[in-house]
Amino acid sequence: MFPAMSSIWEYANPRRFMATSAWLLPWVTGIAALCLIGGLIWGFFFTPNDFRQGSTVKIIYIHVPTAIMAINAWFMMLVCSLIWLIRRHHVSALAAKAAAPVGMVFTLIALFTGAVWGQPMWGTWWEWDPRLTAFLILFLFYLGYIALWEAIENPDQAADLTAVLCLVGSVFAVLARYALVFWNQGLHQGTTVSTVGVGVAENEGVSSVFLYPMLTSLTGFVFLFLALVLYRTRTEIRARRLKALIAQEQMA
Amino acid sequence: MNVDLGPYVVEVLSAYAGGIALLLGLIVASVLRARSVARRLAETEHRREVRTR
Numbered sequence: 001m002f003p004a005m006s007s008i009w010e011y012a013n014p015r016r017f018m019a020t021s022a023w024l025l026p027w028v029t030g031i032a033a034l035c036l037i038g039g040l041i042w043g044f045f046f047t048p049n050d051f052r053q054g055s056t057v058k059i060i061y062i063h064v065p066t067a068i069m070a071i072n073a074w075f076m077m078l079v080c081s082l083i084w085l086i087r088r089h090h091v092s093a094l095a096a097k098a099a100a101p102v103g104m105v106f107t108l109i110a111l112f113t114g115a116v117w118g119q120p121m122w123g124t125w126w127e128w129d130p131r132l133t134a135f136l137i138l139f140l141f142y143l144g145y146i147a148l149w150e151a152i153e154n155p156d157q158a159a160d161l162t163a164v165l166c167l168v169g170s171v172f173a174v175l176a177r178y179a180l181v182f183w184n185q186g187l188h189q190g191t192t193v194s195t196v197g198v199g200v201a202e203n204e205g206v207s208s209v210f211l212y213p214m215l216t217s218l219t220g221f222v223f224l225f226l227a228l229v230l231y232r233t234r235t236e237i238r239a240r241r242l243k244a245l246i247a248q249e250q251m252a
Numbered sequence: 253m254n255v256d257l258g259p260y261v262v263e264v265l266s267a268y269a270g271g272i273a274l275l276l277g278l279i280v281a282s283v284l285r286a287r288s289v290a291r292r293l294a295e296t297e298h299r300r301e302v303r304t305r
Contacts, residue, residue, distance in 0.1 A: 044268065045253050055257040058264050062271040105278045112274070113267040120263050224275075228282060235286040242293045245300060252303075 014237050017091050021230045028227040036220025043213040050210070059117045060206075061214055065221040067110035067176075070138065073103030073225060074166070074173040077145075081163035091233065093159035094240065096166065097149050098232035102225055104142035111135060122187050130179035131188040138176050141169035155240065 043061030050057035080096035083089055114132070115125040126132065145165050152158035175182070180190045206214065257264050 040268075045255060048254055049256065049258065054260055055264050056260045058257075059267045062267060066271070101281075102278065105274050109271045109274050112270050116263045116267045116270070120260055228278070231286065232282055235282070235289050238286075238293045239289045242289060242296055245293075245296045249296070249299070 014091055014241075018234060018237060021234055025227065025230050025234075028223055028230060032220055032223035032227045034220070035216050036224055039213050039215075039217030039220050043210075043217060047209055047213055053121060056117055056120055057210060059113050060210060061217045063110060063113040063117060064214060065218040066106045066113070067135070068218065069221050069225050070103055070107040070110050070135070071173050071177050073099055073106060074138065074141075074169060076225075076229070077103065077166050078170050078173075081166040084159055085163050090159075090240070091237065093163070094236035095229060095233045097159075097162070098236050099225075099229045100142055100146050100149070102228045102232070104139065104146065106221070106225070107135060107139040107142055111139060118187070124187075127187045129187045130183045131176065134172050134175035134179045137172045138169065141165070141172060145169065155243075 040061055044058055047058070049055045077096040077099050080092045080099070084093040084096065111132075114135075118127070119125050145162055148162050148165055149158050152161060180188065
């Protein structure tokens with residue numbers, strides 16, 4: 001009925017995934033490098049200082065993209081976990097496993113750059129503000145998720161339990177994104193980048209001098225995430241095969 | 253070109269340095285593990301080929 005939909009599951013075949021990802025990887029990596037380096041150079045060297053925030057506005061080119069990707073990485077892991085739980089595709093479980101350290105590092109960068117931005121602007125490195133707290137908990141979930149994969153010997157059981165942990169952690173990924181809408185308090189400002197439907201007036205959004213380099217850098221971070229997940233999933237597939245071969249050797 | 257960081261030199265530069273360092277760490281760790289796994293897999297597959305020959 002849906003020929004296009006049925007073919008997407010062919011990538012659940014590890015051999016097929018290895019062939020396609022090998023072809024895709026150089027392109028994705030190239031776009032990531034181009035947009036990331038271009039966006040950061042554009043943002044750092046070729047944008048004016050903000051009239052209130054001074055040069056600290058330059059932190060936006062790292063802070064906002066990594067924070068957005070920290071949340072979206074968890075949602076990508078959620079989708080992969082659901083595919084694993086429902087359809088038992090091993091590549092999907094391994095892709096979720098491969099994405100976790102990438103999301104964890106993005107969360108850490110968002111927290112760190114937020115702290116060094118908050119210090120001069122708010123007068124504090126850290127505040128127990130709903131959004132900041134949700135991000136900290138998301139970071140802890142990433143650590144727990146990675147630790148759980150390492151702690152369980154049986155790979156299928158590890159995939160099952162980490163998938164459930166991922167479902168639970170999704171609550172905090174949603175909170176990190178929408179904490180402001182739910183509580184409407186705390187230090188952190190609401191979204192000023194995508195101003196659709198969140199009660200930000202047109203002229204209160206980020207000015208386009210800062211927005212375009214930020215979007216370039218965001219594109220770079222999206223492709224960097226894709227490149228790292230493809231690359232790391234390939235490693236996980238090889239590691240799984242290695243484990244199986246070693247088990248066979250020991251049986252013989 | 254504007255690199256006048258004013259009073260926030262330390263904050264802005266440490267945000268960039270820290271962020272880029274963490275990214276590079278992630279990339280280097282991914283590459284090192286990928287290489288080590290690929291090498292061990294090639295060795296194991298080679299052993300298996302020799303055995304079954």
